[in-house]
Amino acid sequence: MKKIKIYSPATIANLVCGFDVLGLCLKEPSDVMYVKLLDEKKVIINSANGFDLPSNPAQNTAGAPLLEILAETNLQVGFDVTIEKCIKPGSGIGSSAASAAGAVVAANHLLGNIFSKEDMVRFAMFGEKVASGVKHADNIAPCIYGGITLIRSIFPLDIVSIPAPKMWITVVHPQIEVRTADARQILRKEVLLKDAIKQWGNIAGLVAGFMKNDYQLIGRSLEDVIIEPVRSILIPGFDQIKKQCKEAGALGGGISGSGPSIFMISENNNTALNVEKVMRDIYTGIGLSHHIYVTTINNEGVRTEEF
Numbered sequence: 001m002k003k004i005k006i007y008s009p010a011t012i013a014n015l016v017c018g019f020d021v022l023g024l025c026l027k028e029p030s031d032v033m034y035v036k037l038l039d040e041k042k043v044i045i046n047s048a049n050g051f052d053l054p055s056n057p058a059q060n061t062a063g064a065p066l067l068e069i070l071a072e073t074n075l076q077v078g079f080d081v082t083i084e085k086c087i088k089p090g091s092g093i094g095s096s097a098a099s100a101a102g103a104v105v106a107a108n109h110l111l112g113n114i115f116s117k118e119d120m121v122r123f124a125m126f127g128e129k130v131a132s133g134v135k136h137a138d139n140i141a142p143c144i145y146g147g148i149t150l151i152r153s154i155f156p157l158d159i160v161s162i163p164a165p166k167m168w169i170t171v172v173h174p175q176i177e178v179r180t181a182d183a184r185q186i187l188r189k190e191v192l193l194k195d196a197i198k199q200w201g202n203i204a205g206l207v208a209g210f211m212k213n214d215y216q217l218i219g220r221s222l223e224d225v226i227i228e229p230v231r232s233i234l235i236p237g238f239d240q241i242k243k244q245c246k247e248a249g250a251l252g253g254g255i256s257g258s259g260p261s262i263f264m265i266s267e268n269n270n271t272a273l274n275v276e277k278v279m280r281d282i283y284t285g286i287g288l289s290h291h292i293y294v295t296t297i298n299n300e301g302v303r304t305e306e307f
Contacts, residue, residue, distance in 0.1 A: 011025050061099040090177035166297075168266045
């Protein structure tokens, strides 16, 4: 196979209380990528729909992982990558991870599936380092594995897939940008022990809730006492949206990744649609442009298609 088409999905990192360790893959939106195998050892990056993507592969979230693949394998091949960005950069729903993961999955297929999923995550993390200055896998892992993932460790890499019940996710993306690197810089460097204990309980409760199909436990555990109080000040209407969405029946939710997107989890589609209306009414009321997605968990992750 010399070329392949990839659908690389959006993801939600952190899941409120699991900073850098929990992530969830969404059915939509997805980036579309076209990757061709070259006979020359180089990486070419193209933008299909006008986004100003770095053409230097070392500075591109899709290009950097491919350069690492070529460096590690010493294969005398290259990749021509065309990216159709449907996940807006700076949206907080894994735009950089979609590019990185999609490129690596495509390369793996073109090379005859020589890498494990864990290997692919390891390569794709180089793309996240380009985007934020830090290697993290909370978006990369669910994008490649699908479903919900726990990053037990980065060094060494240890990824655990978490089973979960059927859930609907409503995501609103207010049309402002919050850069991941900036959102990390405002975080506190030290955490009180009492806050850490509460956060650990919520992370354990959330994972247990997923595995036990216990919606009420999931809802009780969607609480963040460390990151959200700091980052939420960057997002207009955050407190109002979270309060009114829960009143509309959502189990809970919070900031998606570093923001500005906000997600809420619901037990059924009707509630998710009610949550959508709440989000739309609030942002329309304050005159802030926005996009909303009502979707479910994507258990497949990056999807490949011949073309």
